[in-house]
Amino acid sequence: MLKTLKAYFGYTHFRPLQEEIITRILSKKDTLVLMPTGGGKSICYQLPALLMPGTTVVVSPLISLMKDQVEALQANGIIARALNSTNDETTNANLRFECMQGRVKLLYISPERLMSELNFLLKDINISLFAIDEAHCISQWGHDFRPEYTQLKALRQQFPHIPIVALTATADKITRQDIIQQLAMKDPQIFISSFDRPNLSLDVKRGFQQKEKIRTILDFIGRHKNESGIIYCMSRNNTEKVADLLEAQGIRTAVYHAGLSTAARDAAQDDFINDRVQVVCATIAFGMGIDKSNVRWVIHYNLPKSIESFYQEIGRAGRDGLPSDTLLFYSFGDIVMLSKFAAESNQQEINLEKLNRMQQYAEADICRRRILLNYFGETMTHDCGNCDVCRNPPERFDGTIIVQKALSGIARTDQQVGISTLIDLLKGAATQEIIEKKYDQLKTYGVGRDIPARDWQDYLLQMLNLGYFEVAYNEKNHLKITEAGKKVLFGKERAQLVVIKREEHLGQESKRGKKKAKIQEPQAPVLTPAVFENEDEYLFEELRVLRKKLADSQAIPAYIVLSDKTLHLLSSAKPTTIEAFGEISGIGEFKKEKYGKDFVEVIRRFLNKSSK
Template structure:
């Protein structure tokens, strides 16, 4: 496994969980992989595909995603192909022939195309494994549900002995269970990698108006000169307005949204991937097919509709592991509009609850990374130090008794209530529901009378964000106590809550700038410079990489990643053999690019 990893991908060791996942797939067991964007998901199925006999079928939802993956694999000397509607029939015919000869190791295909090929191509070739990429698309609970994915359970019926691997970067507990069920997976091994992306800084600004947002964005971009970034906007109209304002300030910007022609969207994506523009202003239609490793920042001009969407979008920054920055703007207007969209959707209850959690993230006084991780079922026992809340910490107090009162009330109702009923019980309210259900007879009835209702709402929000209970939105939003909550409830641990400062929690749309100006500007982290790295050499290597990429008509990061360029500028290998030892350079890239890069390094060292 390690030999294959170095030979094709240029790495000498696996990232966390990769080796265990690959071993599981090689044993032909069904596998569910949850790994954040940039965590190394693709290698989990690409490497076993290289080691197994036959062709791995990779189901992918977007042509752009397939194109990017196939180009990256081919750049590593791997025979990978994509069967889709953008190919002409001659290309597809040749491709089928290559598959039948057993030459293709990975075949990327859309779910619709896969179903139409079940009784044709797939019957005539040896399939090593099925990899379902972006597997959250199969679940009605997922944030990007696609009906065509739901037909994929036919794979288990027609290929009972072929392992199924489902992969996603964003899926909560309920979505995971649904993926397993929808794909008819057999006793799958579930691997949940840490969702923590410590290289991403997190910052939120509330209540800014358009002019203030633009001013703030320009200051932000000034701290990232020449570095690639994405600005996500809620509407098509906003993407165009923001792009226009940025262009007026001399920035190179592309626009991407579903209202543009396919050619215009492809051109925008191509310009961004090939570094012809620095910034893309886009709706959420943009990004799933982007594997650009050197995106250094992501800005949300508006509040996203869910934490899954937000997490996936910010995950497009810093995929190479180098420090990157994220900034989220939101206003009361965003909440109103998104609530309207959610209320009018097919899954009103779920979407409103997901929006609610997104709003809670934006309004919190608790370490933002802890909230993100908690949402995906991961607990962190310390603050991250790399978000705006950690950098300007709020005042806290021992709130153990308050937490115990609330959790006790949840426990005594058999975890069958939502937040509104919980507050009524704690406040001792005599509502019809309380009387009918006999909740007024509980020991905890009225134990929180001394705390105003709106403060209870705030404390419950803090408890949710600290992971003391979770909301089961597939069970009428009932509250369920977690393991962390039980520890506090039974007195094994203390709970720290934030002191409520009411004027801070209800920002107005106007007059916000004055209060915000008192908050110190966060220092923006710049990409880590390795010890002994020469910045001038890095620039020369970057120019060479661009030239080599242009010759092959592929994005620069597919030739070598920024991280590998930084390592070259630090280690300065003077022979092709030494070049091949650098992390991220496999045998194929060593043979293909070694001479050119070593030449530039040696010339640089001679002239120094």
């Protein structure tokens, strides 16, 4: 196993649980694998595929995901193919012939295609294993349910003796049981790897308006020069708006959402994978098909609908284990909109509950990583030190009077107002609605003039999460006081609120105009900071240029040639022989033979230049 791991994948040791999972699969037993994105799931079935006689059939939900995996395997010298609708007839005929000859080690196929091939190709080849990737798609309790996955139980009926391994990065207890049942797995062993991704920083900002979000995003991207990232937005409209604003600042950005043609979506994904754009603004439809290991950051422009979605989306950053940043914005409007979607969905109760948990995460003032891990049934006994709450524990104050003012406003309007009208009432604004409904004659009118409107927004969000009022989504989002709220309103209990701290962007507006003009000037290369000891940043840059050249000549993404992590290791170890080059983690025999000469030449030239 270790010999094969080094020869094909370039690693000298397994990650946690990989060895046990592979041993189990090699003994032809059914297996369910839960491993976070970037935890090394693929090797769990790719390595057994190399060690077992015959072909491993991998069921995958997206063509882009198959393409990515097949390219990466071929780059390691492994014969892998994908059978899907993008192939022409000749390609498929050749592929069938190769499979029948037993030459193909891994065959990637969509669930629909699999069903149509059950009595044809699959009957004629020697199958060693069925691997069901993204297995949560089979469960209606999963966050990404795909009806076509539910037909996969036919595999057990048709091929009762072939082992099945199901793999996913996110599945709560209900979903796990459902996967086992739907696939008719026989006495499967469940392997659950730690969900902790300590290399990801977790940051949340709430109540920002669009202008502030964009400023913060520009600042953030400024700290991540040349580094790829994804911005997830709730609506298609937002993806396009944000992309336009970034493009105007000279940041190469693509858009990806379900309203675009397949060709436009493929082009956006291809540009991102091949580093022709730095950023993709996308709806949740984007990312499952991407194994890009050097995504350095993920921003959520809006609150996601569940912790599973959020965890899977941030998991697309830092798959190579290097430090990566995540940032989540959310506002009251997000919660209202997502609650409406959940209430109109087929599984209203469970979706509202999942949203509620997501909101609690965003609102929390305890270590965020502990909340995430706890959600997936894993306990952490210490704070992580790598989230905004750990870095800046919140300061609290007695906010009883503020809470009483707000609740009194709700009570005096007979609980018939939404959040924005309540703020207008507290601020003493003379809007049409306030005048028409005679709210300006209430005792509460104007009692909150001294607090800025955006602070009211923030305090009301805190009150919602503290359970002092709730939103009646079925009643035009009117606010209703809860039992806990009544206790504060009538002075039976005190209320603690978190002090609002804003990052100020002084003079940012005037700077932005200048910034735009400046972008047109040719800029000196921006260096990626050193990650390993003795690493040379200039050498890393030269190796990156070479990698891009080699990738372009083969029409494959740069990270498939060598990962960022491997480049960092090379610019730290600086090997000057092909043998030494092959010792670096992530470089197998095939890559050593194929790329060794080029990389060693650049390193030698660099060292000669440096010594002069």
